[in-house]
Amino acid sequence: MLALMLASGAAARDAHAERYACVTASGVRYVSDRPWSDCYALLLGADSSAGRPAPRAVPTPAPRAPRGSERVLAKASPYGAIIADAALASGVDPYLLTAVIAVESGFDPSAVSPKGAVGLMQVVPATGIRYGVGAASSLEVVRQLTDPVINVRTGARYLGALLRRYPDNLMLALAAYNAGEGSVAKYGGTVPPYDETRAYVTRVLEHYRQLCAFPVPPDQPVPRTAEASAR
Structure with missing residues (x-):
C-alpha cells in the first residue's frame, strides 16, 4: 500500500484521494484515507483519477465482538x-x-x-x-x-x-x-x-x-x- 502510494504520488495530486469508511458496533462512523482494518470499506466513487474507473466498493463485514x-x-x-x-x-x-x-x-x-x-x-x-x-x-x-x-x-x-x-x-x-x-x-x-x-x-x-x-x-x-x- 505504501509503495503504491509513493509510486502514484504525482497522479494523486490531481485526483481525489481514496476514502474509506468503517461503522463500529456502537454505530460510530469513521472515515479515513486508508483502510486501518478489515472493517473499512472503500467509498464508491471516492477516487476519480483520470483514465480509470472508481474502484469497486468492498462490503463492510458485520462487526463481531471478540x-x-x-x-x-x-x-x-x-x-x-x-x-x-x-x-x-x-x-x-x-x-x-x-x-x-x-x-x-x-x-x-x-x-x-x-x-x-x-x-x-x-x-x-x-x-x-x-x-x-x-x-x-x-x-x-x-x-x-x-x-x-x-x-x-x-x-x-x-x-x-x-x-x-x-x-x-x-x-x-x-x-x-x-x-x-x-x-x-x-x-x-x-x-x-x-x-x-x-x-x-x-x-x-x-x-x-x-x-x-x-x-x-x-x-x-x-x-x-x-x-x-x-x-
Whole structure:
C-alpha cells in the first residue's frame, strides 16, 4: 500500500484521494484515507483519477465482538441504560465508558479504593463535588457516589472534560483520569511513567478496541464520537 502510494504520488495530486469508511458496533462512523482494518470499506466513487474507473466498493463485514468483550458486556448489562444516558449527556462513547468501568471497578458499585475513589467509575469525592455532587459533608458525597446513576454521570462528565482538554489523544485523557491532570502536566503532556497508570491505559484501550469490534491502530489517536466532536 505504501509503495503504491509513493509510486502514484504525482497522479494523486490531481485526483481525489481514496476514502474509506468503517461503522463500529456502537454505530460510530469513521472515515479515513486508508483502510486501518478489515472493517473499512472503500467509498464508491471516492477516487476519480483520470483514465480509470472508481474502484469497486468492498462490503463492510458485520462487526463481531471478540469473546473477551462478551464477558464485559454481560457484566455491564445491568447498567446499560445508565451508561447510555451518561454517554449521551457527556458526549463520550458508551463503549469507552464501559471499558473504563470494567478496569476501574469490575462493575462493582460498592468498590472503594485505598485512595478513597468510589463506585463504578472510582470517582474521588473532590471530583464529585467539582462535577456537581452537592452534599453537606464528605461522607454524604461518598454515599451519593455509591449510587450508580450519580457515579457514572459524574465520571462521564469528568472523562468528557478530559477528552476535550486533550483532543484526539485518548491515552492522555485516560492517564489523567487515573493519575490526575497534574501528573500529566508534570511530565510535559505525556503519559506519566507510573506502572499503574501505564497498565491502566493499556487495559482500558484493549477493552475499548474489543468492544468497538475493530482494531484501532495503536499509533493513531482514537477518534471521538460524533457527539463529542460537536462539543
